[in-house]
Amino acid sequence: MAVKTTRKIRDADATQARILAAAKKEFAKNGLGGARVDEIADRAKANKRMIYHYFGNKEDLFRIVLEEAYTDIRTAEQALELEHLPARDALEKLIRFTWEYYLKNPEFITLVNSENLHKARHLKKSGKIEILFKRFVGMVGALLDRGVEEGVFRPGIDPVQLNITIAAIGYYYLTNRFTGSLVFQRDLMAPEALEERLAFNIETIMRMVCVNP
Amino acid sequence: MAVKTTRKIRDADATQARILAAAKKEFAKNGLGGARVDEIADRAKANKRMIYHYFGNKEDLFRIVLEEAYTDIRTAEQALELEHLPARDALEKLIRFTWEYYLKNPEFITLVNSENLHKARHLKKSGKIEILFKRFVGMVGALLDRGVEEGVFRPGIDPVQLNITIAAIGYYYLTNRFTGSLVFQRDLMAPEALEERLAFNIETIMRMVCVNP
DNA sequence: CACACAACGCACTAACTAGTTACTTTCTTG
DNA sequence: CAAGAAAGTAACTAGTTAGTGCGTTGTGTG
Numbered sequence: 001m002a003v004k005t006t007r008k009i010r011d012a013d014a015t016q017a018r019i020l021a022a023a024k025k026e027f028a029k030n031g032l033g034g035a036r037v038d039e040i041a042d043r044a045k046a047n048k049r050m051i052y053h054y055f056g057n058k059e060d061l062f063r064i065v066l067e068e069a070y071t072d073i074r075t076a077e078q079a080l081e082l083e084h085l086p087a088r089d090a091l092e093k094l095i096r097f098t099w100e101y102y103l104k105n106p107e108f109i110t111l112v113n114s115e116n117l118h119k120a121r122h123l124k125k126s127g128k129i130e131i132l133f134k135r136f137v138g139m140v141g142a143l144l145d146r147g148v149e150e151g152v153f154r155p156g157i158d159p160v161q162l163n164i165t166i167a168a169i170g171y172y173y174l175t176n177r178f179t180g181s182l183v184f185q186r187d188l189m190a191p192e193a194l195e196e197r198l199a200f201n202i203e204t205i206m207r208m209v210c211v212n213p
Numbered sequence: 214m215a216v217k218t219t220r221k222i223r224d225a226d227a228t229q230a231r232i233l234a235a236a237k238k239e240f241a242k243n244g245l246g247g248a249r250v251d252e253i254a255d256r257a258k259a260n261k262r263m264i265y266h267y268f269g270n271k272e273d274l275f276r277i278v279l280e281e282a283y284t285d286i287r288t289a290e291q292a293l294e295l296e297h298l299p300a301r302d303a304l305e306k307l308i309r310f311t312w313e314y315y316l317k318n319p320e321f322i323t324l325v326n327s328e329n330l331h332k333a334r335h336l337k338k339s340g341k342i343e344i345l346f347k348r349f350v351g352m353v354g355a356l357l358d359r360g361v362e363e364g365v366f367r368p369g370i371d372p373v374q375l376n377i378t379i380a381a382i383g384y385y386y387l388t389n390r391f392t393g394s395l396v397f398q399r400d401l402m403a404p405e406a407l408e409e410r411l412a413f414n415i416e417t418i419m420r421m422v423c424v425n426p
Numbered sequence: 427c428a429c430a431c432a433a434c435g436c437a438c439t440a441a442c443t444a445g446t447t448a449c450t451t452t453c454t455t456g
Numbered sequence: 457c458a459a460g461a462a463a464g465t466a467a468c469t470a471g472t473t474a475g476t477g478c479g480t481t482g483t484g485t486g
Contacts, residue, residue: 009482010432010433010434010481010482010483011433012432012433015433015434030246030330031244031246031247031330032247033243033244033246033247034244034245034246034247034330036472036473036474037473037474037475038472038473038474046434047433047434047435047436048435048474048475049433049434049435049436049475049476050433050434050435052474052475052476053433053434057474057475058474058475070396110330112389112392113326113330113388115391115392116388116389116390116391116392117243117244117247117323117326119391120391120392120394120395123392123395123396124395129395129396130395130396130398132396133396133397133398134398137397158409158413160397160399161409161410161413163397164385164386164393164397164410165382165413165414165417167385168381168382168384168385168386169378169381169382169385171381171385172377172380172381172384172385173377173381175326175329176325176329177329178328178329178332178333179325179328179329179333179336180377181333182333182336182337182342182343183283183336183342183343183345183346184346184350184373184376184377185343185346185347186373196371196374197374197377200371200374200378201378203421204378204417204421207420207421207426208416208417208420208421213420222452223451223452223453223462223463223464224463225462225463228463228464249442249443249444250443250444250445251442251443251444259464260463260464260465260466261444261445261465262445262446262447262464262465262466263463263464263465265444265445265446266463266464270444270445271444271445
């Protein structure tokens with residue numbers, strides 16, 4: 001009986017990518033403290049030794065996963081091209097996008113929570129995050145200005161406060177969906193509940209920003 | 214040389230209270246997974262054995278700390294006596310209270326985050342939390358109804374959605390204050406920043422709820 | 427093809443950690 | 457005041473975990 005031993009293909013990039021994907025899952029599921037390096041290696045079908053070879057140590061790996069997560073959401077935001085829409089439509093699109101991104105990428109929320117538990121000490125060492133956000137705040141600032149020119153937005157709204165609020169009303173609902181479903185005795189993740197929440201959020205922001213909501 | 218050995222005073226209640234206070238701090242600082250039972254014992258100036266004697270195990274201790282935290286905030290809310298104020302003033306008082314409670318009790322936020330990371334599995338075993346919240350949602354529902362009667366609030370607002378939003382706009386800002394201060398390049402915890410945020414939050418809710426904001 | 431380097435894997439360690447065992451000290455009550 | 461119950465302690469165990477030393481295997485290049 002001729003046994004065909006499957007030849008091991010070596011691919012550093014693919015291994016690193018598998019490790020990063022596995023690390024993202026594990027960190028999101030259990031937080032930095034609860035995550036297990038062995039579990040990441042297993043999930044990635046890689047040897048634990050490779051994690052230390054490519055990424056240094058557990059905390060550095062966490063930092064890189066976090067940087068990737070931030071880069072991903074900001075990249076997706078840039079792709080919205082809000083400049084090409086009337087200000088009102090652009091704002092609604094941004095609210096919908098933020099909600100749907102959190103919904104489809106729940107690990108983003110958990111990673112950010114974990115980083116804040118650690119007082120953002122990994123992100124502090126990063127450096128390349130600030131630029132991403134500067135551009136983003138600028139984008140929302142420009143949108144607000146344009147809306148004022150069009151006569152549909154109230155003047156004087158701080159783009160940072162608005163950004164925070166748009167994120168908050170989606171983020172809080174989703175990150176606390178487990179305790180929330182318990183204490184309010186309704187399934188916050190039921191499709192109708194999600195729709196209802198998005199509508200409520202759009203109305204909240206529109207009433208805050210628009211001249212005639 | 215006569216050594217006066219300080220007589221050890223025994224007080225089960227006091228020891229339990231010290232353990233609970235220490236556990237709250239440690240769980241809030243490091244999450245359930247990151248918290249160390251030895252550290253809790255040290256902080257409480259108690260022997261680790263006492264923790265297991267009084268509270269069973271680490272997870273049960275976490276559950277009790279969490280129950281206490283929820284009971285504390287709901288008790289403080291009951292004490293607001295919103296019924297005795299005009300609806301508009303009552304709503305503003307509730308927004309201010311929520312913000313200030315989170316600000317003064319940051320461990321509440323971290324405990325809730327940690328519980329949601331674990332899909333609320335400790336609170337599920339509790340049972341006595343639902344009643345607390347039922348009363349709270351009822352209170353806000355009554356306030357909304359009264360505001361409609363007074364002609365100051367819009368009708369048809371869901372008290373649960375409103376509750377969630379009032380919590381969200383404060384909670385998100387504070388739980389993500391570390392990454393937030395980094396990415397927005399401003400100190401979100403500076404006194405002026407906190408005042409500004411509270412004002413923004415009050416305006417957000419008032420515009421959502423009131424007929425003439 | 428040979429050789430050097432990069433990718434990969436095994437098995438180990440040193441430190442840590444939740445929980446326990448076996449004991450001493452203090453308090454309470456018949 | 458004796459004796460048992462309750463409060464408290466120290467040292468230990470069994471299992472876990474981040475990180476590593478060192479050897480093996482595949483691969484691109486001269």
